[in-house]
Each structure stands twice: as structure tokens, then as C-alpha cells.
Amino acid sequence: MDLFNEFLLTSMVTVLRYFIFAGIPFFIFYKFFRSNFSASKIQSRKVSDQHLYYEIGQSMKTAIAFSLIGCLILFTPLRSYTMVYDNMAEYAWWVIPVVLLVSLVIHDTYFYWLHRFMHHPAVFGKVHVVHHKSNNPSPWASYSFDLIESVGEVMILPILLCILPMHPLTIFLFTLLSFIINVYGHLGYEIAPRWFRNSWLFEIIGTSVYHNLHHARFHYNYGLYFRCWDRLMGTEHPEYEAKYDEIQARRFGASGPSSVTRTTTMILLICSSISLSAQHIEGTWSDPHSGALIQVEAMKGGQYQVYVLSSGNETEDIFIEDTTVFLCKELMPSQRQEDLYEGEIYLPRRQWYVNGSIQQLDENHLQVCGTKGPFRHKMLWVRQEEITP
Ligand SMILES: [Zn+2]
Numbered sequence: 001m002d003l004f005n006e007f008l009l010t011s012m013v014t015v016l017r018y019f020i021f022a023g024i025p026f027f028i029f030y031k032f033f034r035s036n037f038s039a040s041k042i043q044s045r046k047v048s049d050q051h052l053y054y055e056i057g058q059s060m061k062t063a064i065a066f067s068l069i070g071c072l073i074l075f076t077p078l079r080s081y082t083m084v085y086d087n088m089a090e091y092a093w094w095v096i097p098v099v100l101l102v103s104l105v106i107h108d109t110y111f112y113w114l115h116r117f118m119h120h121p122a123v124f125g126k127v128h129v130v131h132h133k134s135n136n137p138s139p140w141a142s143y144s145f146d147l148i149e150s151v152g153e154v155m156i157l158p159i160l161l162c163i164l165p166m167h168p169l170t171i172f173l174f175t176l177l178s179f180i181i182n183v184y185g186h187l188g189y190e191i192a193p194r195w196f197r198n199s200w201l202f203e204i205i206g207t208s209v210y211h212n213l214h215h216a217r218f219h220y221n222y223g224l225y226f227r228c229w230d231r232l233m234g235t236e237h238p239e240y241e242a243k244y245d246e247i248q249a250r251r252f253g254a255s256g257p258s259s260v261t262r263t264t265t266m267i268l269l270i271c272s273s274i275s276l277s278a279q280h281i282e283g284t285w286s287d288p289h290s291g292a293l294i295q296v297e298a299m300k301g302g303q304y305q306v307y308v309l310s311s312g313n314e315t316e317d318i319f320i321e322d323t324t325v326f327l328c329k330e331l332m333p334s335q336r337q338e339d340l341y342e343g344e345i346y347l348p349r350r351q352w353y354v355n356g357s358i359q360q361l362d363e364n365h366l367q368v369c370g371t372k373g374p375f376r377h378k379m380l381w382v383r384q385e386e387i388t389p
């Protein structure tokens with residue numbers, strides 16, 4: 001078969017593999033059984049059809065680039081530089097799984113550093129931005145890259161073929177496995193079993209939530225298969241495990257404090273702080289990110305009630321959700337700092353109590369800070385009807 005026919009055949013196989021292995025999960029999770037998996041959805045926002053077509057279009061270009069480079073190495077004299085072998089008897093059978101595993105480790109390293117490079121300000125806007133147009137990715141986003149990035153990504157293949165003995169079966173399994181893991185990363189749904197969280201594998205392997213966080217927050221979780229490089233280089237998202245736990249709690253039932261049920265538009269806060277003066281804290285406050293609105297009203301005895309007027313778009317996107325209403329109870333004036341009130345804050349969506357503080361920065365700004373374990377989240381509430389000084 002000449003090179004052109006090999007290229008046509010390889011392209012067809014790559015495109016077909018894309019439509020089968022991204023298409024089946026897409027139709028299961030996004031079409032036919034959507035409601036069955038609603039608890040597993042990572043970002044509840046819906047992806048527009050138009051964006052899905054964009055992801056598919058970009059992926060087609062990537063599939064062609066992958067096929068072309070693959071063919072140039074495997075079906076031209078360039079093959080003599082590789083360690084590809086056709087006769088199974090040349091190596092022991094176990095070489096195949098071992099090479100497969102080593103390939104994943106090398107690919108993960110290659111991907112991590114290439115990905116870090118792709119996020120360099122000089123490169124990001126010209127190249128990698130195509131992949132990041134999917135900030136709520138679907139399985140179709142798995143190959144949604146700019147052409148330059150596609151070429152960069154596929155260069156792992158000649159590297160592997162030159163340093164590892166690979167049978168065509170190993171190459172087939174590697175590309176298939178790599179694509180399936182890629183689809184899982186972009187699935188938009190967390191499907192990991194419950195036991196996974198308590199296994200040592202969780203410490204090493206990335207999940208769908210892991211890569212989804214990369215798409216939602218950009219500057220974290222650059223790894224492809226494993227967490228190792230991100231952990232080593234300090235680029236893992238600090239709230240990854242909390243996000244993962246939250247979704248798994250939704251799927252399998254919460255294990256944390258859950259006696260308080262969420263009440264969207266009722267009293268959620270009683271501040272016993274006497275020092276929060278009414279003219280300061282009373283009024284309507286909004287969170288610019290989520291659009292949530294709260295109203296603070298004075299009660300008798302120096303206490304305050306907070307009503308949630310609107311919970312904003314927190315139900316639309318779980319990653320906006322930590323900018324959701326933080327509600328506090330029994331905030332006391334801090335010994336450490338004037339105008340700082342410390343106590344417990346209740347996060348209605350997660351049904352968690354966390355340590356928190358409220359600080360009135362000025363007449364129009366309220367800084368709310370929540371801390372749980374090593375995680376800290378700050379948000380700034382803005383007075384709805386600003387008081388001009
Ligand atoms: Zn991605």
C-alpha cells in the first residue's frame with residue numbers, strides 16, 4: 001500500500017475511534033441518560049450545541065495531523081530509526097504491558113511540560129486558547145486543539161517509538177488507552193468508583209474532576225494521567241480534593257455534617273456580634289461573581305439576620321459555587337484586629353461549617369473569608385446601593 005492509502009486508512013481509523021469513544025459517552029451522559037447522572041455532573045452549566053460542533057471541528061484537524069505524523073514515521077524509511085518490531089516472538093509477552101505502562105509515564109511527563117509551555121503568555125493566546133475555549137469540556141473536546149498544538153502533542157509518538165520496543169499492537173493499545181483516558185478527563189462527569197478515594201491510586205492518578213478544574217481555572221492541574229508532576233511542582237489546585245469529595249458526596253451521600261438542610265430564601269445567619277454597627281452592615285450585598293444577593297437586617301439585642309435574596313448562578317456552575325453565599329453565625333469581634341469578626345460560616349451548598357471571618361473594609365465592601373483545613377477562600381461582597389462617602 002502506498003503512503004497516501006496508508007494515510008487515508010489511518011485517518012479513517014483515528015476519526016472513527018474519535019466518534020466511537022467520544023460519541024458513546026456523549027450520548028450516554030449528555031443525551032439518553034442525562035438525568036440518571038445529574039449528581040455526577042462536574043459543572044452543571046449546559047454546553048451549547050454550537051460549541052460542541054466547534055470541538056468536533058477542531059478535533060477533526062487534530063485527527064488528521066496525528067494520522068499524518070503517525071504514517072510518516074511508521075510507513076516511510078523513518079521507521080528504521082524506531083524500535084518497532086513486527087514479530088511477537090522477538091520479545092517476551094510481558095514487554096507489551098510493561099512498555100504500555102512506561103509509555104504512559106513518559107507521555108505524562110512530556111505532556112506536563114509541553115502543557116506548561118502552552119500556558120506561557122506568549123504561546124497561550126496564539127495556540128492553547130483553542131483547547132481552553134472549552135471551559136466546561138465535553139468528550140468532544142478531547143482532541144480540540146490548535147493545529148500547532150496537535151503537532152506538538154503527537155511528537156510523543158516518535159519519541160516513544162525510538163526509545164521503547166513497540167509492537168503495532170502496543171502502539172494500537174497505547175493510542176486507544178490514551179484516548180479513552182483523555183475522554184474521561186473531558187467527560188464533564190465524575191464516574192470514579194467510591195473506593196477509589198481511599199485507595200493509594202487516588203494519590204497518583206488524576207480524575208475527571210482533576211482535568212475539569214484545569215479547564216475551569218486554567219492555572220492548575222497540567223498533568224494528563226497522573227498527579228505526580230503537579231504535586232512535585234506545586235501546580236495542583238489546592239481545592240482539588242475538596243471538589244472531588246463534594247461531587248462524590250453528591251453521588252454516594254455526604255459523610256460530613258448534613259443535619260442542616262438548605263433553605264434558599266430564609267434566615268441563615270444570626271450574628272451575635274454586638275460590635276457590627278447597624279449602619280455598617282445593614283443593607284443589601286451582592287457577590288459580583290455569582291450574582292448572589294443577601295440582605296442584612298438588624299434584630300433586637302444586637303443580633304443580625306441575613307436573608308438570601310438570590311443565590312445567583314451557583315446552581316449553574318459548581319466552580320462558581322465557592323463564591324456562593326457564605327453565611328455566618330455567632331461571629332465575635334476578633335481579639336487580633338479591629339473590624340474583624342470571627343466565627344463559623346455555613347456554606348449552604350456544601351452543607352459545611354467552616355471557620356470564617358467577616359471584615360468590613362469600608363462602607364461598601366465586606367470581605368468574607370472561609371477556612372477549611374489547608375484551604376482558604378476569600379470573597380468580597382459589594383453593597384448593592386453604594387453609600388457615597
Ligand atoms: Zn483538556
Ligand SMILES: [Zn+2]
Nearest residue numbers: 115128132214
Ligand atoms: Zn491548558
